Amino acid sequence: METWTLSLLLVSLHGAAAVIHSLKYFDTASSGLPNFPEFVAVGMFDELQIVHYDSKTKRAEPKQDWMIRVTEEDPEYWKRQTEKSLSNQQAYKVNIEEAKQRFNKTGGVHIVQRMVGCEWDDETNEVVRGFYQHGFDGEDFISFDMKTRTWIAPKQQAVSTKHKWDHNKAWRAEINHYLTQICPESLKKFVKYGSSSLMRTELPLVSLLQKSPSSPVCCHATGFYPDRASLFWRKDGEELHEDVDHGEILHNHDGTFQMSVDLKLSSVPAEDWRRYECVFQLSGVEKNATRLDEAVIRTNAEKPIDTTTTTTTTTIIIIIAAVAVLVLAVGGFMCYKKRKGEKLKDFQV
Incomplete structure (x- = not known):
């Protein structure tokens, strides 16, 4: 599952060479982990954590000082992200139970994941890659194919979800628009906001x-x-x-x-x-x-x-x-709609 790792292409703003910037949102719902929040949402920009929410704090918060600048253009940004994360938290409680039933799982530790994001080339201004996929217990469950704009179900247990989601053409179009337009636009804003921090050099x-x-x-x-x-x-x-x-x-x-x-x-x-x-x-x-x-x-x-x-x-x-191992086990992604960066609506499996 190399697409789930957090060691995807790492980047910086140094030098004249082209830079591949990345924006990835992780949603994670878990059961059977008493010392870990039942739901965690994390945003990563160029491998730096910029947003965090969990079911214990129940609050979306910036993890980089420069992310506070988002409110200059959108004063309600953090309030809205908190509300959306609270909504997703409830939805994932249903999804994890549904996934456990499909895979005939009961006790023990179980993880439902979602990851959404894109990579953008600052030299060509092209979207290098977009991804929207779900996983269960560390394995791929279903993923969106940008070329065909349909869902891929590597597991038999996900076939019914594929048919259900493929039938929703409006949602598939919305996802494609986010991955090719909204996500890269957000990336460009974050490059601007975090330029002073990302341009620094620190020796070890x-x-x-x-x-x-x-x-x-x-x-x-x-x-x-x-x-x-x-x-x-x-x-x-x-x-x-x-x-x-x-x-x-x-x-x-x-x-x-x-x-x-x-x-x-x-x-x-x-x-x-x-x-x-x-x-x-x-x-x-x-x-x-x-x-x-x-x-x-x-x-x-x-x-x-x-x-x-x-x-x-x-x-x-x-x-x-x-x-790192824990993140690999519980990684997931959240994403945002066009209207002021709101999350894409997710559907139950």
């Missing part, structure tokens, strides 16, 4: 970490922005491809990013270590190299203060990974 803190003397050395960079960055090991000035394990770029809670790359040193003599260096490269910024030196490597065997630092870093990685 780079650390060398090692669990034990026999473990790979992890080069960890955190706190950088934008995400158009690379991290790699090189020896004698040449990039290494063997004995190297690259990690994914992950989000930090403050909107910056982190990533890591491991280097296996089991067959490398200690006297050759200084021939290796970890290189961080941020788009439009000079490369920053950290030479492999035993004296700067943080390990589990260090003094308490260093161990705390290492543990904190490791904990951050674990937490972010766990949140």
